[in-house]
Amino acid sequence: MSADTVQRACMTVILACVLAACAGVKAPDWVTENRAAAYPADQFIIGVGQADAKPAAEERAYAAISRVFKADVTSQTQDIESYTSREGRGSPQTERRLMLDTTTKVSTDKVLENVTVAETWQHPKTGLYSALAVMHRGTARKALQGRIVELDEAIERDLASSRSEDKLLALRGLRRAARALSVRTAINNDLRIIGGQGMESSYSVSGLNADLERFLRERLRISLEVRGDHVEAVTRAILEGLTREGFPMTAENVTPTTRVPANADLLVKGETHIWPLNLPDPQFRYVRWCADFMVVNPGTRQVIGGTTRSGREGHLSYREASERAVRMLQQEITAGLAKTLADQIYADPHDDAIPVACPQTLPGP
DSSP states (O other): OOOHHHHHHHHHHHHHHHHHHHOOOOOOHHHHOOOOOTSSSTTEEEEEEESSSSSHHHHHHHHHHHHHHHHHHHHHTTTTTGGGOOOSSSSSHHHHHHHHHHHHHHHHHHHTTTEEEEEEEEEEEOOOOEEEEEEEEHHHHHHHHHHHHHHHHHHHHHHHHHTTTTTHHHHHHHHHHHHHHHHHHHHHHHHHHHHSOOOOOOHHHHHOOOOOOOOHHTOOOOOEEEEEEEHHHHHHHHHHHOOOOOOOOOOOTTTSSSSSSTTTTTTEEEEEEEEEEEEOSSSSSEEEEEEEEEETTTTTEEEEEEEEEEEEESSSSHHHHHHHHHHHHHHHHHHHHHHHHHHHHHHHOOOOOOOOOOOOOOOOO
């Protein structure tokens, strides 16, 4: 037998052995059984991800662990966000969804800080990548417990602020405490998933938010001052709109007036104007409208917020165009004021200049 023949025979045997070995490669248990003997369930939470590329597989493994915690978030946060179920034009639902997403993200991000990719495996035939992400329960538990302690301290500070004689400072403290407790509740839920038990709080989110609503309803007094055109209609629309948007206004704590009551905590003042436009349109008549409103702290006379709106409306007559303008003005200014009041009541005031929509000199009739 020649040397070439022997060499070819050896290569054939080697190749056959390699192919046999590849064919016999066994996938890890975490790929085939979704469990890992090296990472027992009583000590680790695992997640498996698969993709054509290794980075994508690792990302999906992270996401698999994330879903373990997100799966129970909705039921756990229904009580947290129940206070936003007031009647409104869609804004309560938007706030609830936003708060739910924010709480979920804050909590999940804290959990994922403790996740690592422990193993990866590529299928020899298909090339598909699999990744195993693991989280050590003990390490994650300590991290979440530490975060809960921090939140408890912040809640106590905010509740101390809520007892301030300054009503705006008190409201902001109460709001911050409720939001911090919402995050704490979500993190505590994650702690239960990881360790079987959580760290109960002395407070409930529904209770703090009931206190917040009661504060707004019984203690905050807002005075309203409207000047210009269609004062009665605009005033009525603002009162109704702010109540609908979550500010429980009544005739007792909102007084249309030209003088600020001594016990007013906030003054909403503004002006509205509607005037005809002389446009070359043989069929329609047009008017322009504007509204400038600001929120003032009566004690300091500081302007702490504001909203401006303007627009143009048309109809077959100036009267009908003006009526349409009034309706649009009411909708726009109510929505703007509701947001401004919420921003300024619950957040620290700022010194940004308030824009102006109405011109200094209005056109003549």
